[in-house]
Amino acid sequence: MKLGIFVNTNRHLAHVVGLVKAALAKGHQVILFTMDDGTKLLGSPELKELCTMQGVAMSFCDHSAKHLGVATEGLPREIVCGSQYNNAVMMHDADRVIVL
Numbered sequence: 001m002k003l004g005i006f007v008n009t010n011r012h013l014a015h016v017v018g019l020v021k022a023a024l025a026k027g028h029q030v031i032l033f034t035m036d037d038g039t040k041l042l043g044s045p046e047l048k049e050l051c052t053m054q055g056v057a058m059s060f061c062d063h064s065a066k067h068l069g070v071a072t073e074g075l076p077r078e079i080v081c082g083s084q085y086n087n088a089v090m091m092h093d094a095d096r097v098i099v100l
Contacts, residue, residue, distance in 0.1 A: 002029045004094030006087070007038035012100040017046050019098060024055050031090045033082075035061035038100075039070045042079070051078035059086040 003023045007016055020030050032050065034041060039060050041047045051058045059080035065072050072081060080086060091097060 001095045002031060002093055004031045004033070004090045004097035006090070006097055006099045007032065007034040007041065008036040009100060010037045010040040013041055013044055013046060015100055016041070017050065020050050020053070020056060024053060029055045030057070031094055032056065032058045033060065033087050033090045034058075035064040035084075035087065037068070039065040039068060042070055042072060042075060048076055048079070051076050059090075061087070 003019070005016060005019060016032070020032065023030050030050075042060060042065065050056050057080075058078065059082040060072070061083060062072070062081045063083065064070075065081075075081075
């Protein structure tokens with residue numbers, strides 16, 4: 001199963017991390033997309049660490065990050081600087097989506 005996690009707030013980092021780890025432990029794949037205030041989490045080491053885990057694909061909305069002044073330089077290359085296209089792909093490819 002592919003689990004999509006759509007993060008548009010910066011209030012649930014511990015839940016995001018916990019959900020990703022729990023899904024991977026069950027053998028699932030995870031697609032993570034951040035936008036709006038969720039891009040503020042890109043500075044968090046806990047979120048950045050997720051992109052190194054096998055079975056996790058991460059992207060963020062460049063427009064949201066720029067609009068909010070979120071620094072994206074130096075992010076791991078596994079975190080894709082994207083757009084709403086990445087969100088649409090996640091929605092299409094994921095079997096289930098959680099919004100936080």
